Amino acid sequence: MLPELFESTLAGTRDSLGEQACVLRGYALPYLAQLLPALDAIQEAAPFRNMTTPGGYVMSVALTNCGALGWTTDRHGYRYTGRDPQSGRPWPAMPEVLSRLASEAAAEAGFSRFEPDACLINRYLPGSRLSLHQDKNEKDAAAPIVSVSLGIPAVFLFGGHERADRPRRVPLFHGDVAVWGGVDRMRYHGIMPLKEERHPVLGAQRINITLRKAG
Ligand SMILES: O=C(O)CCC(=O)C(=O)O
Numbered sequence: 001m002l003p004e005l006f007e008s009t010l011a012g013t014r015d016s017l018g019e020q021a022c023v024l025r026g027y028a029l030p031y032l033a034q035l036l037p038a039l040d041a042i043q044e045a046a047p048f049r050n051m052t053t054p055g056g057y058v059m060s061v062a063l064t065n066c067g068a069l070g071w072t073t074d075r076h077g078y079r080y081t082g083r084d085p086q087s088g089r090p091w092p093a094m095p096e097v098l099s100r101l102a103s104e105a106a107a108e109a110g111f112s113r114f115e116p117d118a119c120l121i122n123r124y125l126p127g128s129r130l131s132l133h134q135d136k137n138e139k140d141a142a143a144p145i146v147s148v149s150l151g152i153p154a155v156f157l158f159g160g161h162e163r164a165d166r167p168r169r170v171p172l173f174h175g176d177v178a179v180w181g182g183v184d185r186m187r188y189h190g191i192m193p194l195k196e197e198r199h200p201v202l203g204a205q206r207i208n209i210t211l212r213k214a215g
């Protein structure tokens with residue numbers, strides 16, 4: 001990977017992934033001076049942890065949350081909770097910079113007045129992956145998903161409405177924001193195993209932030 005590819009050289013451009021799905025290249029970059037310190041504070045209050053799926057697998061992706069609702073999984077299933085199951089405390093509040101980034105990116109992608117109440121923060125290390133899935137634990141499927149990529153690059157798999165539909169491979173770089181909603185809201189997606197790389201700002205990790213309307 002060429003060093004310049006760590007930062008989207010495509011900043012300011014848009015890739016269409018569907019009728020109501022796109023990647024806004026580099027869209028998050030102007031927010032990072034505020035966003036990165038806010039992320040540090042969140043992970044101090046609610047550290048990343050590897051949760052167990054209902055099937056008994058420990059996820060290779062570690063996660064935490066901020067906002068009124070946080071996505072969790074354990075042997076009993078996937079769900080949103082108001083509290084961090086590890087500490088018993090409410091999830092850290094959603095920083096203003098994140099709700100602003102989410103609603104501005106959503107508007108740019110054609111979804112006006114998006115107000116997320118849930119923010120899942122995923123941490124991938126080299127080798128971590130996320131298998132193809134649909135995001136279907138949210139009550140409000142009318143709202144889009146806004147997904148911010150930071151750190152080392154990843155290959156996003158964006159499939160169809162059936163698990164067997166062959167997914168498209170979309171590279172995501174530091175600062176890219178993917179948005180999908182409407183007719184594309186329930187499309188299968190995932191992340192290929194991350195390669196061994198180091199990002200100049202975030203080191204050997206990828207942080208992905210998904211903002212949703214869950215409640
Ligand atoms: O890491 C990503 O880009 C996607 C994350 C995702 O699909 C999820 O958290 O549901």
Ligand SMILES: [Fe+2]
Nearest residue numbers: 133134135189
């Ligand atoms: Fe997802």
